[in-house]
Every structure is written in structure tokens, then in C-alpha cells.
Amino acid sequence: MGESAEMYLETIYILLNQLGEVRAVDISRKMNFSKASVSNGLKKLLKQNLIDKDKNECITLTTKGLEKAKMLFDRYSTITRFLEIIGVPTEVAQQDACKMEHTLSETSFECIKQHVYLTDNLGEKTIRCII
Numbered sequence: 224m225g226e227s228a229e230m231y232l233e234t235i236y237i238l239l240n241q242l243g244e245v246r247a248v249d250i251s252r253k254m255n256f257s258k259a260s261v262s263n264g265l266k267k268l269l270k271q272n273l274i275d276k277d278k279n280e281c282i283t284l285t286t287k288g289l290e291k292a293k294m295l296f297d298r299y300s301t302i303t304r305f306l307e308i309i310g311v312p313t314e315v316a317q318q319d320a321c322k323m324e325h326t327l328s329e330t331s332f333e334c335i336k337q338h339v340y341l342t343d344n345l346g347e348k349t350i351r352c353i354i
Contacts, residue, residue: 224271226325229295230254231264232273235282236292245282298324298332305335308342 234253238245251261265282268274273288284292299320306316327335 224291227264228267228271228273229291229325231261231268232284232288232292233295233299235274235284236289236296239284246280247282250282295324298327301332301336301339302327304339304343308339 231250231254234250235245238249238253242249247258247261247265250256250265251258254261256264265274265276268288269276272285273291275283275285277283302320302323303313303316306319307313311319
């Protein structure tokens with residue numbers, strides 16, 4: 224799955240949690256994309272069975288789409304938190320995490336996740352990744 228599809232899924236997930244229901248226009252506003260671009264992106268997600276649309280054009284995530292969206296949001300949230308822990312201002316951390324979440328290896332992400340968990344729960348300052 225490409226970065227663009229991942230961004231659409233994550234945006235749908237966030238909007239569903241914020242608004243309760245989502246339409247293409249909501250995605251267009253949130254992502255600052257044209258309605259045509261959003262329409263094309265949604266068609267691809269429909270073909271991959273990641274989203275559904277009802278007769279009122281409301282968009283929902285399929286089980287497969289929800290799993291993927293939750294995983295993406297977890298990556299974004301964890302990377303954001305890691306960057307904040309090391310002193311990056313929140314706004315910059317959020318912007319950087321948005322870029323990093325799509326390219327970071329699973330190995331690096333798991334080490335970051337361990338570090339964030341231990342720091343937030345045990346107050347550890349220096350943690351070595353155990354894989």
C-alpha cells in the first residue's frame with residue numbers, strides 16, 4: 224500500500240473518531256485536497272476492500288481497513304511521542320512523524336515503541352532495544 228492510500232485511511236480513521244460519520248468532502252477539507260483527488264483515492268480504497276460507502280455517501284472502514292488504520296495511527300502516535308520525549312516541539316514532532324511513519328522499518332519502529340512505553344511507564348531515560 225502506498226503512502227497516499229495510508230494517509231487516506233488514517234484521515235478517515237481520525238475523522239470517524241471525531242465526527243462519527245465521514246463523507247468525501249470532510250476528507251477533502253482535512254487533507255486540503257481537491258474533491259477529484261479524494262474521489263480517486265477513495266476508489267482505490269474501495270477496490271482494495273478497505274472502505275465501504277453507503278447510499279448517503281458516508282464512508283466507513285471495513286474490518287481490514289480498520290485494522291490497517293489503527294496500525295498506522297499507532298505508528299504516528301508512537302513516533303510523535305518519541306520525538307517529544309527527545310525534546311522535539313509537539314507541532315514539529317507531529318509533522319515529522321507524519322513523514323516518518325510511512326518509511327520507518329518495522330525493526331526501528333519496534334525499538335521506538337519499546338522506548339516510548341518504558342519511558343512513559345517506568346520513567347527510564349536510557350533504554351536499549353531488545354529484539
